[in-house]
Amino acid sequence: MNWVEWSEIARNLAIVAGGGFGLWLAWSRTRALGRQTETSELAEVQRQREHVAQLFDSSLERLNHEQHWVRLGAVFVLEQITETAPELSDSVVSVLVAYFSSEMETISAESDELDAMTLGTRPDLVEIQRFLVSTAAEAR
Numbered sequence: 001m002n003w004v005e006w007s008e009i010a011r012n013l014a015i016v017a018g019g020g021f022g023l024w025l026a027w028s029r030t031r032a033l034g035r036q037t038e039t040s041e042l043a044e045v046q047r048q049r050e051h052v053a054q055l056f057d058s059s060l061e062r063l064n065h066e067q068h069w070v071r072l073g074a075v076f077v078l079e080q081i082t083e084t085a086p087e088l089s090d091s092v093v094s095v096l097v098a099y100f101s102s103e104m105e106t107i108s109a110e111s112d113e114l115d116a117m118t119l120g121t122r123p124d125l126v127e128i129q130r131f132l133v134s135t136a137a138e139a140r
Contacts, residue, residue, distance in 0.1 A: 012018040012091045017118045049057045049085075052081055052084065052088065054077070055077055055081060056081055056088065056091075056092075058074075058077075059075075059078050059081075060074075060095065061074075062074035062077075063075075063095075063099055068122060068123055068124055069123075071124035072123050072127060074124075075096070075124050075127045075128055076127070076132070078092045078095065078096060079092075079127075079131050080136075082135075089135075093132065093135060096128050096131065096132060097132065099128065100125060100128045100129065100132070103122070103125055104125070107122075
């Protein structure tokens with residue numbers, strides 16, 4: 001074999017080695033990007049969970065506010081939580097049922113008659129009642 005044939009063999013081996021190295025490099029880069037994407041998705045899910053938990057906590061605090069529009073806003077936020085985080089629906093419903101029951105006991109203790117007019121002065125309770133009825137209807 002002459003030097004031209006040896007140089008072609010060496011060139012071909014270098015091309016095969018370079019191609020193999022290129023494939024390995026592409027594979028390792030793709031794997032690293034996959035892990036980075038997975039990590040970022042997990043971080044986003046965690047951030048969303050923390051945000052929903054913060055909304056839930058602040059809404060619970062606002063349910064005891066003296067102004068009805070603040071309580072009503074808290075009820076709307078809790079309703080929204082059931083749509084964005086369905087896994088918390090049972091917790092939200094439990095909280096709203098407990099709050100509604102407690103407030104109705106307070107109202108009935110303060111007033112001899114519990115009528116629609118009394119309930120109408122509390123838009124937060126009206127909204128809770130509407131939400132609970134619609135949730136019960138959807139559960140059927």
